[in-house]
Amino acid sequence: MALRLLTRNLRNRISPNLCSASLLHSHATSFGFKEVREEEKSQMVGKVFSNVASNYDLMNDFMSAGLHRLWKDRLVSKLSPFPGMKHLDVAGGTGDVAFRILESINSIRRRALQDPINDDLQEETRIYVCDINQNMLNVGKNRALERGLGEDKSLVWVQGDAEALSFEDNSMDGYTIAFGIRNVTHIEKVLTEAYRVLKRGGRFLCLELSHVEIPVFKELYDLYSFSVIPRLGEVVAGDRESYQYLVESIRRFPPQEKFASMIADAGFQKVEYENLVGGVVAIHSGLKI
Amino acid sequence: MYRTAANRLLHHASLIKNNGGSHLRRLPVLGTVITSSRFSTTADLQTSPNQTFHPSDSSTSSSTVGDDSRQGSKNTRAEYVEAQARVLQASLRHVIKFGWSEEVMIAGAKEVGVSPSIVGSFPRKEETLVEFFMDDSLQRLIHKIVSGEELQQLIPSQRISKLAHPMNGPTSFKQRAMLDDEIWHAAGDEASDIDWHVKRTFLGGIYSTTEIYMLIDRSPKFCDTWLFLDDRATYLAEAVGAGMGSSLQGFAGKVFQR
Numbered sequence: 001m002a003l004r005l006l007t008r009n010l011r012n013r014i015s016p017n018l019c020s021a022s023l024l025h026s027h028a029t030s031f032g033f034k035e036v037r038e039e040e041k042s043q044m045v046g047k048v049f050s051n052v053a054s055n056y057d058l059m060n061d062f063m064s065a066g067l068h069r070l071w072k073d074r075l076v077s078k079l080s081p082f083p084g085m086k087h088l089d090v091a092g093g094t095g096d097v098a099f100r101i102l103e104s105i106n107s108i109r110r111r112a113l114q115d116p117i118n119d120d121l122q123e124e125t126r127i128y129v130c131d132i133n134q135n136m137l138n139v140g141k142n143r144a145l146e147r148g149l150g151e152d153k154s155l156v157w158v159q160g161d162a163e164a165l166s167f168e169d170n171s172m173d174g175y176t177i178a179f180g181i182r183n184v185t186h187i188e189k190v191l192t193e194a195y196r197v198l199k200r201g202g203r204f205l206c207l208e209l210s211h212v213e214i215p216v217f218k219e220l221y222d223l224y225s226f227s228v229i230p231r232l233g234e235v236v237a238g239d240r241e242s243y244q245y246l247v248e249s250i251r252r253f254p255p256q257e258k259f260a261s262m263i264a265d266a267g268f269q270k271v272e273y274e275n276l277v278g279g280v281v282a283i284h285s286g287l288k289i
Numbered sequence: 290m291y292r293t294a295a296n297r298l299l300h301h302a303s304l305i306k307n308n309g310g311s312h313l314r315r316l317p318v319l320g321t322v323i324t325s326s327r328f329s330t331t332a333d334l335q336t337s338p339n340q341t342f343h344p345s346d347s348s349t350s351s352s353t354v355g356d357d358s359r360q361g362s363k364n365t366r367a368e369y370v371e372a373q374a375r376v377l378q379a380s381l382r383h384v385i386k387f388g389w390s391e392e393v394m395i396a397g398a399k400e401v402g403v404s405p406s407i408v409g410s411f412p413r414k415e416e417t418l419v420e421f422f423m424d425d426s427l428q429r430l431i432h433k434i435v436s437g438e439e440l441q442q443l444i445p446s447q448r449i450s451k452l453a454h455p456m457n458g459p460t461s462f463k464q465r466a467m468l469d470d471e472i473w474h475a476a477g478d479e480a481s482d483i484d485w486h487v488k489r490t491f492l493g494g495i496y497s498t499t500e501i502y503m504l505i506d507r508s509p510k511f512c513d514t515w516l517f518l519d520d521r522a523t524y525l526a527e528a529v530g531a532g533m534g535s536s537l538q539g540f541a542g543k544v545f546q547r
Binding site for chain 1: 368369372376395398402403404405406407408409410414
């Protein structure tokens with residue numbers, strides 16, 4: 001209760017014009033700081049990612065000064081992958097998280113060399129990479145080839161919508177979504193779907209850009225976000241708009257506590273979050289029991 | 290090891306106490322209550338359904354949600370703790386085969402019918418298992434003491450757990466202190482002055498050295514270790530009698546009679 005009031009106050013302070021569209025339940029939704037109709041949002045997001053797909057990884061490196069690699073490493077280590085696991089990485093188009101998971105499992109297998117049980121299990125490992133955008137998936141498939149994982153049948157590339165997954169109930173040991181959930185139209189649906197496909201004991205992990213509250217750092221971060229990043233986008237990728245959208249969508253995304261309570265509402269237990277770099281990114285996790 | 294050494298020390302202490310009597314008296318009921326450990330067995334969960342689960346202690350800032358939001362949530366929060374406890378319990382059975390590792394916890398999870406991903410939800414996996422084992426052992430020891438069962442009977446069944454004892458397991462100071470406390474209380478010691486700390490330190494020392502001795506002991510059924518332990522216990526009793534203070538005179542007196 002108090003939390004909702006608090007977030008509403010924050011939003012009022014940030015941008016008084018947007019109070020009417022603040023709830024994501026309404027027919028209008030947010031596209032950065034713009035208010036758009038729901039049907040349009042996924043189209044517009046689609047355009048953004050078709051535009052950025054080829055430069056996505058490069059821009060990530062620029063914007064985060066390479067830190068995004070460490071953040072993804074942290075995400076995968078929290079996941080604790082094991083041979084034989086069925087994992088779903090949503091909005092994971094270019095494959096960063098999926099590759100890390102696969103490599104982690106492979107290294108476990110190498111350590112337990114003479115173990116026949118593990119070898120059999122390894123055959124069963126499946127990492128599904130699901131993305132709504134085919135361009136992103138194509139980039140991912142190419143990168144897999146470059147890394148020598150092209151022939152690995154553990155990697156499965158699937159085009160699909162996070163709000164309506166094509167996977168069966170109770171079929172996944174793990175679910176990750178890295179830097180994807182702020183782009184969806186209905187966060188609650190994504191969370192419900194995640195809960196549905198996970199097995200009992202399965203874990204949900206979300207890596208996302210989040211809110212910084214530390215006083216001076218917050219101002220610096222805002223400055224960096226609104227001045228530097230769109231300019232970088234313009235220079236490096238030739239696309240200022242998409243990166244303007246990016247930084248706006250971060251601000252519109254619910255803060256850590258609110259998002260954690262949304263995850264709990266979807267049915268997850270032991271919901272926790274870990275702030276990295278003072279809240280620039282946060283890893284939320286939940287357990288399905 | 291944990292249980293057997295404790296049992297033997299208790300046995301010693303109880304024999305010392307009961308020297309005058311003709312038969313073994315029932316040990317006094319424990320006055321102490323063990324403070325809540327991180328993971329309780331299912332028996333404990335029934336008695337304390339509102340036990341809160343402490344958030345993971347990673348160095349970066351993190352927090353758990355849902356403490357006060359919903360009334361009905363308390364039962365669901367206990368659910369995952371119970372599921373985790375069951376996984377740990379099942380894992381212990383596989384420790385002989387796999388040692389104290391992540392594989393053993395994965396095997397435990399599969400046995401319980403839960404996805405092995407749950408292992409990732411333990412902040413420090415192997416250490417959690419070891420702590421659970423030690424807490425579990427301690428709880429069982431306490432139950433045995435309270436019910437006054439013949440402690441010697443415990444020894445044969447603990448051989449297996451001894452084999453599984455972690456060679457490199459982290460020794461938790463707090464758990465050791467609790468164990469020392471239990472042993473002394475079971476022996477009927479009521480002192481609460483400065484001697485309390487000294488005695489516990491002594492006992493901790495004996496326990497640790499015996500543990501180390503056992504690691505290199507190759508004698509059948511560890512009989513050398515038991516002799517070692519007997520010697521140390523006698524030494525302790527003598528030291529206690531010689532220098533510790535007037536409150537222990539009665540205790541020491543019985544030792545010397547032996």
